[in-house]
Amino acid sequence: MTSAALTNPIFTNEDKAREHLEAIRWPNGPYCPHCGEADQAHLKRLEGKSHRPGLFQCNSCRQHFTVTVGSVFERSKIPLTKWLLGFHLMASSKRGISAHQLHRQLGITYKTAWFMAHRIREAMTPGAASKDPMGGSGKIVQADETYIGNTKRAKSYRKGLRHKRSIVALVEPQGKARVFHVKKANVETVREILVRNVDRKSELHTDESGLYVQTGKEFADHKTVKHGWNKRGVYVGPDGQTTNHVENFFGNFKKGMKGVYGFCSEQHLQRYLTEFEFRYNNRSALGVTDGERAVTALQGAEGKRLTYRQVGQDPL
Ligand SMILES: [Zn+2]
Structure with a gap:
């Protein structure tokens, strides 16, 4: 900023x-949060020292509101x-x-x-509109999963996926993301997320993980990208498929969790994912300014x- x-x-x-x-x-003038009255003739701003600022009276239900x-x-x-x-x-x-x-x-x-x-x-x-299916005919949706450690307790725990939290993300390249904390990323949980959120006419892009093999057949097409030894490399498959957008989302999320938040309990992980998803879906690359992004959050x-x-x- x-x-x-x-x-x-x-x-x-x-x-x-x-x-x-x-x-x-x-934007169209106040409405009464108690009875829904929106006719401005029935809503009166109460001014003067005897009222706290911003107070309205609804003449339909006689209640006050701000x-x-x-x-x-x-x-x-x-x-x-x-x-x-x-x-x-x-x-x-x-x-x-x-x-x-x-x-x-x-x-x-x-x-x-x-x-x-x-x-x-x-x-x-996100509000109700976020339930609309992602992708669609001729459109690509990238899917990937990642794991995040419990950094404060990690020292006393043995390393391994067993002690990490699983996250599944779906990203439309040049579009929006949806991110989910799941108890365990397995074929069933990943399928549930995919079929609930992605239009089956979409082309699915994932890595070569076995999690997507069977479910991938339910979509118009399923292309995979090989992960190499260099995780920072750019991987593009023979048909131009990548999972770079979803990997970039995870990269930024992990940097934020490590550098800014440090730790969050499993109970709150989805809230942090939602925060990063919100900024991603209202990012400057989509033409959204900082001020507009704040207004969108305030509308929510x-x-x-x-x-x-x-x-x-x-x-x-
Ligand atoms: Zn009212």
């Missing part, structure tokens, strides 16, 4: 921050300016931003920063409040 972006008043002025959020959440009701910000004690900066930092940091960095940069406690980061990941969770902040409770006790 450029330093100019940080001087945006939405990060310093609470009124500007709220107006920014209102513009994102209510832009944060029904979103991850609801009932938060953290100023919206800090929330917006947190979203911006997480959306624009290619390898993520640790709770420790958020704690220092936003001037909030470490615990608060940790919960804020998880709520931002919740907002980054709506309606996420209830699902958030799984994370645990909430100090925000």
